[in-house]
Amino acid sequence: MIQAPDAAVLVVDDTQINHDVMEALMRPFRVGVDCAESGEKAVLLAECKRYDLLFIDHLMPDMDGIQTLKAIAHSPDDKNYGVPAVALTANSAEGARRMYLDAGFADYLAKPVSRELLEQMLCRYLPKDKIIRPREPGWVEFCSAAPESQPVQPGLCLDSLGIDVTQAVRNCGGRDMFVSVAREFHRNIEKNAAVIEQFVQKKDIRNYTIQIHALKSSARLIGAGALSEYAAHLEEFGNAGDFKAIQAETPRLLEMYRSYESMVLPEESSDGNEAADKPVISNEELNEAIYGIKEFARVYDLASAGAIVNMLKNYRLPQSFVDTFNLIQDCILCSDQASLLSFLP
Numbered sequence: 635m636i637q638a639p640d641a642a643v644l645v646v647d648d649t650q651i652n653h654d655v656m657e658a659l660m661r662p663f664r665v666g667v668d669c670a671e672s673g674e675k676a677v678l679l680a681e682c683k684r685y686d687l688l689f690i691d692h693l694m695p696d697m698d699g700i701q702t703l704k705a706i707a708h709s710p711d712d713k714n715y716g717v718p719a720v721a722l723t724a725n726s727a728e729g730a731r732r733m734y735l736d737a738g739f740a741d742y743l744a745k746p747v748s749r750e751l752l753e754q755m756l757c758r759y760l761p762k763d764k765i766i767r768p769r770e771p772g773w774v775e776f777c778s779a780a781p782e783s784q785p786v787q788p789g790l791c792l793d794s795l796g797i798d799v800t801q802a803v804r805n806c807g808g809r810d811m812f813v814s815v816a817r818e819f820h821r822n823i824e825k826n827a828a829v830i831e832q833f834v835q836k837k838d839i840r841n842y843t844i845q846i847h848a849l850k851s852s853a854r855l856i857g858a859g860a861l862s863e864y865a866a867h868l869e870e871f872g873n874a875g876d877f878k879a880i881q882a883e884t885p886r887l888l889e890m891y892r893s894y895e896s897m898v899l900p901e902e903s904s905d906g907n908e909a910a911d912k913p914v915i916s917n918e919e920l921n922e923a924i925y926g927i928k929e930f931a932r933v934y935d936l937a938s939a940g941a942i943v944n945m946l947k948n949y950r951l952p953q954s955f956v957d958t959f960n961l962i963q964d965c966i967l968c969s970d971q972a973s974l975l976s977f978l979p
Contacts, residue, residue: 636757637773639664641764642683646676646702647691647722651818651852652745656689658807659749663756664774673697673705680706680714687759688719689743692734693847699723700737707738718759722747724851746805746855795858795894802857816856820897827888834884842880843872849891861890915949927962928978931971939974940966 643665645656653669660667668683670676674697676690688706692699699721707715718740723730734742743755757765766772799812806812826849833842850865864887871879915923923942930939943963951959958977965974 635662635768636753637662637664637766638686638756638760638764639666639766639772639774641686641756641760642666642668643687643689644668644670644676644679644685645689645722646670646673646694646699647689648672648694649691649848649852651815651855652691652722654814654818655806655811655855656747658811659747659752661807663753665756665760673699673702676702677705680712682713684713685717686761686764687756688714688717689722690719690739692721692723693844695841695844703738720755720759724847724854745851749804749807795897796860797897798857798859800857802855805855805857812856815852816897819852819856820894823892823895827891830884830888834880837877839872839875839877839880843869846872846887858894861894864890912948912950915946915951919949920946920951920955924978928975931974931978934971936966936971936974 643660645653645667647653647656647669648671650671653671657667657669668679668685670679673694680688688703690699690702694702697705703719706712707717707719709715719738721734721737721739721742722745723734723742724745731742740759741755743751802816803809803812806815826845830842830845830849833839833845846865846869850862850869853859853862853865868880868883868887871883923946926942927939930936930942939962943959943966946959961977962974965971
């Protein structure tokens, strides 16, 4: 394990989910992270600041990763000339490494990003004088266990969709980030599906392929293996320019993608107070519901505990209970019985 609190890293990726995950994965290493959602934004950041390491997504709209790297570090006059760059890619096919090396990257890192491989990249490419190791001056000890070491069982209504929650938590760098990423994925399903349909209608194969590539990556990130694999299948058609196959098979992909709208996820604001016509729950009713959740949790019947949670959404809840209610939902989502029992009265 290393830490590098004085190091600065730039992450370039057109997907907000990937920004959040990279920041979460970097947190234990105490590395300073700036994020850019496009090659153009990355160029602006790189003109103002020299970084110690660049992580650049390959497939992005407009300016791709290779073009971005050339724009950032083309000549000795550029502020980040000579800074090592790692290609972020969901393309781990044989020959990918050589392609990135030929394009000027020092290395490549497959998505979803492994914490162990990320640490290897940081050890290999960050300046040695900025790396701190255990028991050296400046080292900060974290008390919590690594998220990957915490056992997680399939969550409520996620297992029926084929979502591997344990793998997703590992991909995202922890339970909290998985919940955040899953929310973001869920929130953008209809918008992204509509964008994919528009690219098909316009016969815009290039941007269609970029969008499908992003879906492949984000689906893999949240543990939706079947959706990710099918997106990879259509990405091959896009790379081959086979528009007939794209037209024939995209409806099936979108049907599969939209099926994930049935995911049961904690809501960002779950107190139910948005609707004034909802009845206010009495203290007695709320206490009975909490007692029921706790009793079902004791016997690991989280489906029944989840049913009580869904019932509570029909009421306006006390503002003082909102944070606890969100915690209850998060624990049920990840089947975290121990944490759920630890804070329920």
